[in-house]
Amino acid sequence: MRSAPLLRGLFAATLALVAATAGISLGNAQAPAPEQSPTVAKVGARIITQAEVERRLASMPPFQLRYFGKTTEEIRKKFVEEAIVREALLAEGGEAEHLRDLPEVGERIRGVLRNALLAQIRAEASAQGPVTDEEVRAYYDKHQDKYHAPARIALWRILVASREEALEIIAQVKGDLSPKRWNEIARDKSLDKTNNMRGGNLGFVEPDGKTSDPNVKVDPALVQAAEKVKDSELVPEPVQEGSQWAVVWRRQSMKAVDRPLELEAPSIRQVLMHERTEQRVKDLVAELRKKHLGELHPELVELLAINSSGDVAPVRRPGTVPSARRPAAGSPAPTQAPGDLR
CATH class of the missing domain: 3.10.50.40 (Chitinase A; domain 3)
Incomplete structure (x- = not known):
């Protein structure tokens, strides 16, 4: 049977690739349901539709597509076989090995979901409309010390x-x-x-x-x-x-610093858009916290120490000898070899 570390790596890579190319809908748009698009392949319970293949092909830059062949037919066929079907098979293998239950895989899945939700929030913030000139002017006037200083x-x-x-x-x-x-x-x-x-x-x-x-x-x-x-x-x-x-x-x-509004307007728009997004994230986290946070024990992290290099380790109890200084267990007693001097 294939080794667990190999499958773990493949499954993690598959999750990352699927998350990056799945084109998670932003807003109310949804991917076509299987019955709305012809089925190209079926791997386990996963149905790969023609619409999915088209979307995946459209998301790739031309120089990457050239790897799959010279003609349109070659590219489509090889892309389905070596990219989409391969990914689905690796994911199916990971499911068969129950890799989803591993803590590190679960964390990767949660990371994909987290990033997808943040991407959706950013898209919704952008859909709200661009930052207006009035908002830019108000921010500039409020933060004069950033743009004018003796x-x-x-x-x-x-x-x-x-x-x-x-x-x-x-x-x-x-x-x-x-x-x-x-x-x-x-x-x-x-x-x-x-x-x-x-x-x-x-x-x-x-x-x-x-x-x-x-x-x-x-x-x-x-x-x-x-x-x-x-x-x-x-x-x-x-x-x-x-x-x-x-x-x-x-x-x-x-x-002295004297930066006019015309020069700072583009960066101010970015700042305001970021603030708009962050406020949406804060509001959502507060809402989710009320709904889903069951227990929280921050005092338990006091049992962990972080050194200057960023390494995390349990806090040593007072009087504990560092592992590097502990005597080796069961050290053999010296024995006399043949020919040794007395």
Whole structure:
């Protein structure tokens, strides 16, 4: 009898191919019933109709069809024998071996159904009509920060109490202007304890002192001072911030962004169509959850660990010796071979 692994591979490949070429109807259109189209072949309970063959042939690019022959008659005959009938026979063999009951095959079948349903949802979202110009304009106006932004400078700052102390730090880092040395000094001396552990990194700062963090705004004088030096250069003089003084390192910069609606409209249409589809999926999942979700025990996944490489394994109990360090069971006692020295 054929080996189970071979049949599993064939059945999985058949499922994938059938799912890719079955042309699952989207909307209300349905494939012709067997009685509406002549029967070309019958494999087990599966009836292959003329309409199915025509649909399958039409879905294939011309360069692939040329593999099946030079004339129309040769292509049709060989395609039915080597593609459609072959697939049906392999699927029938998989059914005979009850491969549908295998967990991995069941997961593949569920994946095919899942993808078919998502394809139907996408088609329905498209059938709803194209994204209008008004919707595009509304999205553009709502997300102005994505398409318009002033020039920004990434700043690292060490904040101290006096100008003299700031000058001392400038003298120290001039001889070794490296992130490592800067971070050491920032952790030790910066008065801004909200970011001294990360080198006083303020992120990108706008001309008015705004940062990417809505809760953090700095004195615009920092930006004005940094504008006088190039990226990766140290501001040579301390910058006053209220009653304190800052040592400023300009790390990098970003040019101003000004992208007009005409340029962004195509990508906005894609985003809105994606959002429309995702909303349909969320609504459907919520509905299906109410109907079909019987049990859910998320706490059980705490027994699984995922390492940095993405490998999944059961969590080891405290005190368990890793398998690589466990002594081999039943290690034989050393024996004396003939001729060994005593």
